[in-house]
Amino acid sequence: MFQPDLTNxxxxxxxxxxxxxxxxxxxxxxxxxxxxxxSANITAFTGIDATSMPGKKSSILDEVLGKxxxxxxxxxxxxxQHPDGFRPNNPYRVTIAGNPWNLIINQSPEHYLxxxxxxxxxxESELQHKVGRSLSEMLADKELSELLNNVAVQIKKxxxxxxxxxxxxxxxxxxxxxxxxxxxxxxxxxGLHYPASDIPQQARELYKLNLVRLIADVHTxxxxxxxxxxxxxxxxxxxxxxxxxxxxxxxxxxxxxSSFSVSILxxxxxxxxxxxxxxTTRFINFNQRESAKLVGQVLSSAISFRQQEEDQNxxxxxxxxxxxxxxxxxxxxxxPDALFAAEGxxxxxxxxxxxxxxxxxxxxTTGQVPGEKFLNELCxxxxxxxxxxxxxxxxxxxxxAAKEQQNTVSGLLTCRLSKELNEFIIxxxxxxxxxxxxxxxxxxxxxxxxxxxxxxxxxxxxxxxxQEVHQHSLPWExxxxxxxxxxxxxxxxxxxxxxxxxxxxxxxxxxxxxxxDTFSYTISHDLKHPLxxxxxxxxxxxxxxxxxxxxxxxxRINDGAVKMQAMIEEVLQYSRVGQARVERKAINMQHxxxxxxxxxxxxxxxxxxxxxxxxxPELEGDQLMIQQxxxxxxxxxxxxxxxxxQPKVKVEGQRIGQKVMYTIxxxxxxxxxxxxxxxxxxxxxxxxxxxxxxxxxxxxxxKRIIEKHQGKIWLESERHQGTRFFxxxxxx
Ligand code: ADP
Numbered sequence: 001m002f003q004p005d006l007t008n009x010x011x012x013x014x015x016x017x018x019x020x021x022x023x024x025x026x027x028x029x030x031x032x033x034x035x036x037x038x039s040a041n042i043t044a045f046t047g048i049d050a051t052s053m054p055g056k057k058s059s060i061l062d063e064v065l066g067k068x069x070x071x072x073x074x075x076x077x078x079x080x081q082h083p084d085g086f087r088p089n090n091p092y093r094v095t096i097a098g099n100p101w102n103l104i105i106n107q108s109p110e111h112y113l114x115x116x117x118x119x120x121x122x123x124e125s126e127l128q129h130k131v132g133r134s135l136s137e138m139l140a141d142k143e144l145s146e147l148l149n150n151v152a153v154q155i156k157k158x159x160x161x162x163x164x165x166x167x168x169x170x171x172x173x174x175x176x177x178x179x180x181x182x183x184x185x186x187x188x189x190x191g192l193h194y195p196a197s198d199i200p201q202q203a204r205e206l207y208k209l210n211l212v213r214l215i216a217d218v219h220t221x222x223x224x225x226x227x228x229x230x231x232x233x234x235x236x237x238x239x240x241x242x243x244x245x246x247x248x249x250x251x252x253x254x255x256x257x258s259s260f261s262v263s264i265l266x267x268x269x270x271x272x273x274x275x276x277x278x279x280t281t282r283f284i285n286f287n288q289r290e291s292a293k294l295v296g297q298v299l300s301s302a303i304s305f306r307q308q309e310e311d312q313n314x315x316x317x318x319x320x321x322x323x324x325x326x327x328x329x330x331x332x333x334x335x336p337d338a339l340f341a342a343e344g345x346x347x348x349x350x351x352x353x354x355x356x357x358x359x360x361x362x363x364x365t366t367g368q369v370p371g372e373k374f375l376n377e378l379c380x381x382x383x384x385x386x387x388x389x390x391x392x393x394x395x396x397x398x399x400x401a402a403k404e405q406q407n408t409v410s411g412l413l414t415c416r417l418s419k420e421l422n423e424f425i426i427x428x429x430x431x432x433x434x435x436x437x438x439x440x441x442x443x444x445x446x447x448x449x450x451x452x453x454x455x456x457x458x459x460x461x462x463x464x465x466x467q468e469v470h471q472h473s474l475p476w477e478x479x480x481x482x483x484x485x486x487x488x489x490x491x492x493x494x495x496x497x498x499x500x501x502x503x504x505x506x507x508x509x510x511x512x513x514x515x516x517d518t519f520s521y522t523i524s525h526d527l528k529h530p531l532x533x534x535x536x537x538x539x540x541x542x543x544x545x546x547x548x549x550x551x552x553x554x555x556r557i558n559d560g561a562v563k564m565q566a567m568i569e570e571v572l573q574y575s576r577v578g579q580a581r582v583e584r585k586a587i588n589m590q591h592x593x594x595x596x597x598x599x600x601x602x603x604x605x606x607x608x609x610x611x612x613x614x615x616x617p618e619l620e621g622d623q624l625m626i627q628q629x630x631x632x633x634x635x636x637x638x639x640x641x642x643x644x645x646q647p648k649v650k651v652e653g654q655r656i657g658q659k660v661m662y663t664i665x666x667x668x669x670x671x672x673x674x675x676x677x678x679x680x681x682x683x684x685x686x687x688x689x690x691x692x693x694x695x696x697x698x699x700x701x702x703k704r705i706i707e708k709h710q711g712k713i714w715l716e717s718e719r720h721q722g723t724r725f726f727x728x729x730x731x732x
């Protein structure tokens with residue numbers, strides 16, 4: 001059998017005690033309706049021999065329950081097979097030996113639990129009526145402490161226990177009586193603290209599952225379960241589940257005969273208990289316990305609501321600092337600079353006295369912080385032990401080096417920036433010496449047996465035992481965690497935004513580099529041609545004697561220089577487009593195209609050239625840039641069709657939804673499909689057009705401008721047939 005000792009107290013399997021409280025009895029069946037377990041005390045209540053029951057069908061109970069021999073319990077099981085289980089129908093009323101009993105059905109993983117409890121109660125009146133009236137009185141106060149007091153007072157009025165306390169669990173699991181009403185002659189326990197081992201972890205878990213718990217009489221022997229099964233029966237969902245012997249002893253030491261508790265939950269956390277003690281035995285029946293459960297649920301919602309309000313208040317205090325830091329993260333030159341620029345803001349986020357930021361293998365600090373060696377060790381510890389966020393108001397109990405740092409690091413709250421990297425934001429709080437009144441010395445819950453074995457033995461004295469608590473900081477509240485988390489998100493957002501910006505910059509740099517490459521190529525290749533001309537004619541002049549020839553050669557030098565100048569001018573134009581801002585406005589295309597047409601006809605001075613302007617819907621864009629686009633495209637169309645028999649150029653626009661598309665078509669030399677891609681590159685020309693004057697810059701400028709306007713350009717063409725360029729611009 002399980003022997004609790006100091007090391008295993010937290011592991012005592014209190015959900016499988018193998019016994020039930022003796023004010024009722026239990027019958028357990030398996031899936032096949034065979035009785036698997038029965039409590040030995042059934043014999044005393046019903047006269048049936050308990051030892052003969054395991055293995056029999058549940059119908060053997062029909063007679064004592066005053067039912068027809070049709071298998072009453074198995075019928076109830078089939079009735080209860082719906083999504084909510086048996087809960088809505090509990091309790092069933094049955095009569096045993098002429099007395100009314102409540103039958104409560106619950107399920108454990110492989111069993112049905114039939115619990116029989118007397119319907120009689122030690123309360124005079126029905127709880128439900130009183131509860132309704134009391135709820136509004138309980139909730140009347142806005143202050144949490146007043147609300148808790150009201151609840152204690154009202155509960156005492158309803159269930160008449162000698163002492164009703166509201167017991168709150170602190171983050172480390174220890175409890176405190178935060179409200180109390182009691183019979184006058186009793187000692188007050190208000191404000192007393194109880195060590196976490198008084199209600200160990202697994203007991204706290206059960207309080208979350210069973211919202212009410214009655215221990216009707218601590219002095220009666222629990223009834224053993226009789227069974228042929230070897231596996232212990234899981235009694236988590238049983239109301240009759242026997243109480244841990246340690247807890248029974250604990251209550252006895254307190255002089256308590258009967259205890260009743262109602263769980264208080266804050267969201268999914270056990271906030272505390274409405275703990276009721278009576279100094280004589282007291283039984284409350286199922287319906288009355290359900291009513292008390294309702295009070296607990298109402299109180300739970302009220303506490304959750306107020307707790308959320310408090311969190312919000314705390315968060316709104318931090319919010320100002322978080323916004324200041326967020327703004328600075330948006331504009332600051334680096335993440336650490338942004339966090340540490342505004343004096344003290346980082347500390348204000350969670351009300352800390354010191355903070356450290358571990359980022360890109362460097363540690364930045366502000367306020368009162370421990371030395372470098374400690375910080376390095378701390379970072380190592382955090383990288384192993386902290387995955388997400390972590391807080392402790394007694395960090396020395398986790399990390400012994402913190403014992404010597406109580407003036408800076410009694411409390412620590414930290415968030416890891418990302419799972420992959422050892423980067424943290426850490427806040428520190430100093431020691432705040434506190435005085436705690438324990439209900440008895442909390443440090444001696446053990447005693448030694450005759451054989452020298454150390455065992456848990458609940459303390460016998462609950463006399464106030466005052467303690468000066470060291471190495472503890474002010475506790476970190478829920479709102480502090482929320483604020484820390486929010487700042488972490490802002491930092492991560494800033495980091496990823498900067499990473500994106502960096503990628504965009506990189507991309508631009510790559511483009512600029514490619515362009516630079518082309519530029520150098522051009523300078524070395526394309527400008528070489530006119531330079532060679534200039535050089536060779538200059539050499540000839542040096543040697544020439546004939547005046548006329550010299551003049552001629554000087555003319556060629558001039559041509560070369562003019563050509564170079566034109567090329568340099570075009571390169572400059574192209575680079576200017578890259579830097580210029582687009583000044584968007586509506587453009588009257590009819591007017592713009594008419595002027596272009598007029599200028600081109602003069603420039604080409606070929607009467608047979610026809611330039612037809614069709615529909616010309618408005619565009620949105622930069623007037624000068626759009627003019628450059630059409631001047632280049634129509635100019636090319638005229639140029640490359642100028643040798644056709646009847647050169648014909650047509651410009652036509654149309655609006656398609658939120659876009660405007662223009663087509664510029666000609667009947668010129670056309671472009672080979674293989675050259676479609678390259679003609680938009682700087683200084684790149686199609687083979688077919690080489691006999692025409694040109695530099696290969698125009699279309700690169702056109703493409704650049706169109707991209708700046710979020711537009712598109714493409715073409716259709718066939719050699720000797722002509723070319724059609726399409727340009728499309730979005731309208732805002
Ligand atoms: P260029 O100064 O050589 O005209 P562009 O960049 O304006 O430079 O055009 C690039 C190349 O595209 C031209 O060299 C020519 O080969 C081809 N091209 C452009 N427009 C036309 C057109 N309408 N018809 C035939 N070829 C064209």
